[in-house]
Amino acid sequence: METSVDANRATRTRAQIPRFALFLMRSRIRFDHASFMYRQLDPARITETSALLCKRVEERFPQAGLRHVARDLKKLTEEAAAVSRELGRPNYVLRGIVAVCILGLLVLLGAGLRAVQIDAGLGNVSDFAQGIEAVVNDIIFVGVAIYFLTTLEVRIKRRRALHELHALRSMAHIIDMHQLTKDPERVVRPSDSDTASSPRTPMTLFELGRYLDYCSEMLAIIGKIAALYIQHFDDADTVSAASDVETLSSDLYRNVWQKILVIDRPNSLPIRGDE
Numbered sequence: 001m002e003t004s005v006d007a008n009r010a011t012r013t014r015a016q017i018p019r020f021a022l023f024l025m026r027s028r029i030r031f032d033h034a035s036f037m038y039r040q041l042d043p044a045r046i047t048e049t050s051a052l053l054c055k056r057v058e059e060r061f062p063q064a065g066l067r068h069v070a071r072d073l074k075k076l077t078e079e080a081a082a083v084s085r086e087l088g089r090p091n092y093v094l095r096g097i098v099a100v101c102i103l104g105l106l107v108l109l110g111a112g113l114r115a116v117q118i119d120a121g122l123g124n125v126s127d128f129a130q131g132i133e134a135v136v137n138d139i140i141f142v143g144v145a146i147y148f149l150t151t152l153e154v155r156i157k158r159r160r161a162l163h164e165l166h167a168l169r170s171m172a173h174i175i176d177m178h179q180l181t182k183d184p185e186r187v188v189r190p191s192d193s194d195t196a197s198s199p200r201t202p203m204t205l206f207e208l209g210r211y212l213d214y215c216s217e218m219l220a221i222i223g224k225i226a227a228l229y230i231q232h233f234d235d236a237d238t239v240s241a242a243s244d245v246e247t248l249s250s251d252l253y254r255n256v257w258q259k260i261l262v263i264d265r266p267n268s269l270p271i272r273g274d275e
Contacts, residue, residue, distance in 0.1 A: 041228050041231055043084055043085075043228060044081070046077055046081070046228065049221065050078075051077075053217055053221070054070040054071055054074040066214060066215070069218065073218055073221060076167065076168070077221065080164065080228055083164055084228045084231060084232065085232075087229065091156075098150065102146055108138075109139065109142050158235050158237055161229050161230070161233060161241075161242075162241055165226060165229060165241045165242055172252055175215050175222075176219075176252045176255070179215040182203075182208060182211060182259065184205070184263045185262065187203065187208055208263060209264075212256050216257060219253045223245070223246045223250060226243075227242060229242055230242045
């Protein structure tokens with residue numbers, strides 16, 4: 001009796017081992033998937049953040065020109081998601097055309113080599129030397145052509161990415177122009193010595209702080225979009241251009257935050273007589 005009970009326990013234990021192993025495997029897959037989500041940028045999240053920021057700007061400053069910049073940034077973010085997928089997706093049609101062209105060039109090169117072998121069999125040294133020279137020229141030409149064809153897809157994608165990065169660079173400067181004349185000192189300590197051409201800041205201190213916050217957030221999104229373009233497109237020139245855009249947005253971001261710190265600590269401003 002005890003022997004049969006032990007046998008049943010052993011059978012149940014062996015049956016539970018595969019289930020436990022399957023549970024561990026599924027848990028490991030879920031863990032790996034969750035950890036992988038935080039190793040790359042999600043275009044949908046960036047688009048969602050940009051759309052929310054656009055609504056915040058429109059609700060807070062319905063008459064300000066910054067709302068138009070926020071709309072353009074939202075549109076640019078939506079386009080960036082599609083462009084990023086396009087840059088990371090292989091162009092199989094173009095690759096097929098390139099493969100056919102390379103095959104044709106190799107066939108022509110083989111025909112040229114065969115013609116030289118025929119001339120060599122005729123025993124004419126002069127014609128044979130001219131044939132060798134022609135074959136060398138053909139090999140060089142075919143090599144250059146193959147290099148051009150094999151790098152065609154990368155160059156097309158690079159041109160597209162650089163065009164989009166140029167638009168990001170321009171938008172970063174536009175955002176900087178919007179915050180350029182927003183001086184917290186003029187709000188904290190108004191002056192009677194302003195001229196007719198002095199910039200006007202018809203905002204309260206709180207509104208100016210929110211305005212500068214929105215500018216800093218838009219600059220941060222621009223840096224994320226630049227990183228999105230090179231997430232699945234590892235091209236040296238494009239990576240360098242994206243890094244330049246990220247550096248530009250970071251520098252402008254720091255300039256904006258210097259003004260925000262002045263708003264948070266207005267007593268740190270110097271007295272005008274001491275300037």
